[in-house]
Amino acid sequence: MKSPDNTIAFLGPTGTYSHEATLAFAKRLGIESPDFIECTSFDEVFDCVDRGRCEFGVVAKENSIEGPVTATLDGFALKSTSVILGEEVVDIHHCLVVNPDAKLEDITTVASHAQGLAQCRRFMSEKLPGRTTVTTSSTAESARLAAADIHTAGIANAFAAEIHGAKVYAHDIEDHFGNQTVFALIGRQGHAPVFTGTKFKTSVALFLNMDRAGTLNMILSEFAYAGVNLSLIQSRPTKQALGDYMFFIEFEGNANEPNIQTALNCLRLKLREVKVLGSYPIG
Numbered sequence: 001m002k003s004p005d006n007t008i009a010f011l012g013p014t015g016t017y018s019h020e021a022t023l024a025f026a027k028r029l030g031i032e033s034p035d036f037i038e039c040t041s042f043d044e045v046f047d048c049v050d051r052g053r054c055e056f057g058v059v060a061k062e063n064s065i066e067g068p069v070t071a072t073l074d075g076f077a078l079k080s081t082s083v084i085l086g087e088e089v090v091d092i093h094h095c096l097v098v099n100p101d102a103k104l105e106d107i108t109t110v111a112s113h114a115q116g117l118a119q120c121r122r123f124m125s126e127k128l129p130g131r132t133t134v135t136t137s138s139t140a141e142s143a144r145l146a147a148a149d150i151h152t153a154g155i156a157n158a159f160a161a162e163i164h165g166a167k168v169y170a171h172d173i174e175d176h177f178g179n180q181t182v183f184a185l186i187g188r189q190g191h192a193p194v195f196t197g198t199k200f201k202t203s204v205a206l207f208l209n210m211d212r213a214g215t216l217n218m219i220l221s222e223f224a225y226a227g228v229n230l231s232l233i234q235s236r237p238t239k240q241a242l243g244d245y246m247f248f249i250e251f252e253g254n255a256n257e258p259n260i261q262t263a264l265n266c267l268r269l270k271l272r273e274v275k276v277l278g279s280y281p282i283g
């Protein structure tokens with residue numbers, strides 16, 4: 001039986017980009033022999049952490065081509081009580097992976113995680129036009145499918161191809177040079193900080209009272225007045241009613257700094273909820 005301590009949940013199986021981020025976090029945390037829980041979705045990672053099945057989880061937060069990972073933002077904002085403890089940037093180099101006996105003309109279907117498919121649209125329309133696309137739970141899962149079926153190609157990294165028995169047909173098939181994804185290390189609500197640093201970033205989810213003119217302007221003014229530099233603002237539907245949105249905001253600084261506490265307390269007076277998702281070192 002695994003102990004929750006030193007156990008990290010991530011989007012599996014072995015060979016995903018999440019796995020790579022998880023190994024980097026384990027190293028930074030100084031965990032010598034971590035136990036892992038391989039999940040089939042970011043939702044499941046949140047569940048594992050929220051229910052105390054593991055101490056840590058790893059979720060993809062933002063991609064340089066596709067932008068914020070909406071499943072993760074929704075997890076933080078609407079579902080989970082987990083907090084962000086740190087970030088790790090992973091370089092993403094996708095390969096087209098196929099069964100060792102497959103030729104390109106055998107391929108009728110291209111499978112991958114939604115992020116993988118979205119990051120390789122140009123390659124697919126040039127080299128594999130008109131093929132059926134299938135969304136898999138992860139990139140490494142698509143390598144596993146490709147290894148088992150001569151007609152299915154996957155989009156995954158070379159390590160995933162190697163361990164799941166697929167062959168790399170083409171390297172670096174992503175649409176843009178410098179494709180990177182930021183992963184978040186998460187822990188249960190109230191988890192003590194695990195990383196130290198000099199520069200911090202804070203993530204918050206803001207829920208409005210009602211749809212009123214000037215609310216976004218008011219939110220931005222509080223941050224501007226406190227001299228807080230925003231690095232991300234994203235609106236997401238609350239899923240309560242059409243047109244009902246919340247804001248996911250990230251800014252430089254730590255939630256325990258006085259000017260930031262003042263800004264957040266002012267927002268608490270005017271908004272339905274201010275959920276601090278975590279302050280963690282960057283850079």
Ligand SMILES: O=C(O)C(=O)Cc1ccccc1
Nearest residue numbers: 016017018113115116138139
């Ligand atoms: O499926 C994976 O490997 C993941 O970790 C999710 C993902 C997919 C594609 C780019 C970045 C993260």
